[in-house]
Each structure stands twice: as structure tokens, then as C-alpha cells.
Amino acid sequence: MRPPKPTVAIISPALRKANNGNWQTAHRWSRFLRAGYDVTLASEWAGPTAGDLAPACLIALHARRSADAVARFADACPKRPLIVVLTGTDLYRDIRSDPAAQRSLELATYLVVLQDEGPFELSTAHRGKCRVIYQSAIACHSHAVDSEYFDVVLVGHMRPEKDPLTAMRSLALLPDDSRIRMTHVGGALDDEYLRAVQALQAQTWPLGERYSWLANLPHAETRRRIAGAKALVISSVMEGGANVIVEAITSGVPVLASRIPGNIGMLGRDYEGYFPPGDAAQLAELLQRASQDIGFLTRLRQQCAQRAPLFAPARERAEVIKLVADALRPT
Known part of the structure; x- marks a missing residue:
């Protein structure tokens, strides 16, 4: 009879x-x-609970939002490994000022960040127990259809950290003869964003025709939309390591990204497809250039392709398995 497998709680x-x-x-x-x-x-x-043994290892995503679970596990199982994954707002905001998030860093056996700029947000002591594990996605080859339009996709629920309003405002700054159309996938988590969508869609030609909001879609359908686009726009002001960047790159779709640490850690410091966060005018110029300059668009594709090996499922799988194996190894 085989011994039972160790339990890992995520x-x-x-x-x-x-x-x-x-x-x-x-x-x-x-x-x-x-x-x-x-x-x-x-x-x-x-x-x-009674009859329910504690897991051999706990993996908690988000230092602040999972802080209660982290503290309970550390108290109940002080000798068992605890892994905290810093996924976005905790890495770039909460750990600077929130006591619960800071306590999670102290209690963790290992810390994980999702891109290689992440460790620079940590103290020297915390950096010593940190690993970088890039997210991954199965390749989904682009099936973009040739047309007179330059279709881009914006993916993400509408909230301040994602700054969708900058992407929306950029559309009003394009010339009237621009070929750009934007499809937005993601829920409106605040009435402010719903009103902005409605106002944009109510505009007369050409602005009203440039923006299409599809709200929430199943993940598989979202991936198809990304793969069918000429480019992905990510206008966030805060990201831990955006999964949509991974999905775009593994689809052969270039990215137009706000220049923030979380995006730089995914795309590289020398990537040419950045615009200043919150700058709708610069995003409009970047969109227009990508739609008109085939050489520029080709360079972005090539730069993204160079990063693609970082996002291979086999790589992420091996690193996650090694992380847990190292955490459970007797010391």
C-alpha cells in the first residue's frame, strides 16, 4: 500500500x-x-479541525488579503513550511505600510514574486528567501484576420490599479482616419467605469465605433480574443506580473504596456513598446505607430518572442514543484 501523499493547501x-x-x-x-x-x-x-490534519505546506497568494490564513497556519504549525506569493497590490503597495502584509513576509518560509523586478521591492533579509517564478500559458497561435482595421484588446476587470480610463481616453486622441479598434474584456467593478463605457459607446463616429466592451468572458474565449488581436494593451499603474502579458506573448501578439516595474519585469528593460502610466496621449501615439509602422510592430513581436521561453509551462511547473520539494525537505 502506497503511503499517503503530503497535503499542500493553496x-x-x-x-x-x-x-x-x-x-x-x-x-x-x-x-x-x-x-x-x-x-x-x-x-x-x-x-x-477534528479528524482533519493540517497540511504539510501552505501556499498563500497575496500577503495582505491572505494574512489571516498565513497567521493561523504559522501559529498552528510553526515548524511547517509557509510560502507567500506576492501577486500585485501587496508587492507594490501593501508591504510598505500594512502591518498584516508585513507580518506575512516575516512568517513566510519562502516568498515568491512573478517577475524579475519584484525582488527589488523587498528588504535584503526578505530578498534572501525570495524566488522568481514566471507564470506560464500554453501556446495559442494567433489567428488574426486580415482587415482594414488594427484590432487591439484590453483585458482586465475595471479598477483603479488597471487604469482602463487611460486606454479609453487614448481613443479620442487618435486621428479621424485611424484604423484602430479596441475590444475590452473585463467587468466594471465600479459605477464610474460603467458610466465611462456608456459615454464612450454613445459617441458619434468615429470614436463610438472604436471601442467595444464585452464585459466578462470565459477564460478560453478571452484567450481567443487575445490571439486574434494585432496587439494587447495593458494600461495598469500597478501589476505584480500580469498573466495577460504571458497569454499575449505565447500567442505571438505584441504588447503595448505602461512603463511600471511589474510590466518591465515581464517584458524587459529594453522593450520598445512602453508608454508612461496614465499618459493617454503617449498611448495614442504608440497605438498609431504600431498600426502604421510594420517595422516597429515586427520589432515588438521579435522582442516578445525573445521573452517567450520564460513563460513555458514546463519551466513554471518544474520551478513550482522544486519550490514545494525544497520547502518540505528536512533541515
Whole structure:
């Protein structure tokens, strides 16, 4: 009779219904680990219950939003490994001022960031227990259709960190004869964004025809939309390591990105497709250049292709499995 597999609990503040980056990471990691471990995936860990042993290892996504689960596990199982994955707002905001997030860093056996600029946000002591693990996606080859339009896609739920309003405003700054059309995938999490969508769609030609909002879509359909675009726009002011960048690059689709650390860590410091965060005019110029200059667009594709090996599923799988194996290795 085979001995039981060790149990690994993955805590994600967002689960399947949210359909966001945290969920995609948690779900993917659970698949990677199931061959060697019994994996549970939940939004909280309340502590061991009668007849239910504590997991051998806990992986918590987001230092602040999973802080209660981190603290409970550290208190109940002080000698068991605890991995905290810094996924975005915690890395670039919460750990600077939030006591609960800072406590999560202290309690963690290992810290994980999702791109190679991330460790620079940590103290020297915390950097010493940090690993960079890039997210991954299965290749989904582009099926962009030749047309008179230059179709771009914006993917992400509408909230301040994603700054969708900058992308929307850029459309009004394009010349009347621009070929650009933008499709936006993601829910409006605040009435401000819903009003902005409605106002943009109510505009007369050409502005009203340039923007299409599809709200929430299943993940597979979102990937098809990305693969069918000429470029992906990411206008965020804060990112831990955007999964949509991975999905664009593995689809052969170049990215037009705000110049923030989380995007630089994904695309590289020398990438040519950046614009200043919040600068709608510069984004409009970048969109127009990408739609008119085939040489520029080709360079962006080539630069993205050079980063693609970082986002291979086999690489992420091996690094996640090694992380947990190292954490569980007796010392």
C-alpha cells in the first residue's frame, strides 16, 4: 500500500468565479502539484479541525488579503513550511505600510514574486528567501484576420490599479482616419467605469465605433480574443506580473504596456513598446505607430518572442514543484 501523499493547501483570495490573475495562478499551480501531493484550493484556511490534519505546506497568494490564513497556519504549525506569493497590490503597495502584509513576509518560509523586478521591492533579509517564478500559458497561435482595421484588446476587470480610463481616453486622441479598434474584456467593478463605457459607446463616429466592451468572458474565449488581436494593451499603474502579458506573448501578439516595474519585469528593460502610466496621449501615439509602422510592430513581436521561453509551462511547473520539494525537505 502506497503511503499517503503530503497535503499542500493553496489559499487564493479569488477563486474560479472571480476569473482573475490570482485564480489563474492558484489553479495552474494546483494542477502542477497534483501528481505528487494532495492539493486543496480554497479562499481561506481556518485551522485544523477534528479528524482533519493540517497540511504539510501552505501556499498563500497575496500577503495582505491572505494574512489571516498565513497567521493561523504559522501559529498552528510553526515548524511547517509557509510560502507567500506576492501577486500585485501587496508587492507594490501593501508591504510598505500594512502591518498584516508585513507580518506575512516575516512568517513566510519562502516568498515568491512573478517577475524579475519584484525582488527589488523587498528588504535584503526578505530578498534572501525570495524566488522568481514566471507564470506560464500554453501556446495559442494567433489567428488574426486580415482587415482594414488594427484590432487591439484590453483585458482586465475595471479598477483603479488597471487604469482602463487611460486606454479609453487614448481613443479620442487618435486621428479621424485611424484604423484602430479596441475590444475590452473585463467587468466594471465600479459605477464610474460603467458610466465611462456608456459615454464612450454613445459617441458619434468615429470614436463610438472604436471601442467595444464585452464585459466578462470565459477564460478560453478571452484567450481567443487575445490571439486574434494585432496587439494587447495593458494600461495598469500597478501589476505584480500580469498573466495577460504571458497569454499575449505565447500567442505571438505584441504588447503595448505602461512603463511600471511589474510590466518591465515581464517584458524587459529594453522593450520598445512602453508608454508612461496614465499618459493617454503617449498611448495614442504608440497605438498609431504600431498600426502604421510594420517595422516597429515586427520589432515588438521579435522582442516578445525573445521573452517567450520564460513563460513555458514546463519551466513554471518544474520551478513550482522544486519550490514545494525544497520547502518540505528536512533541515
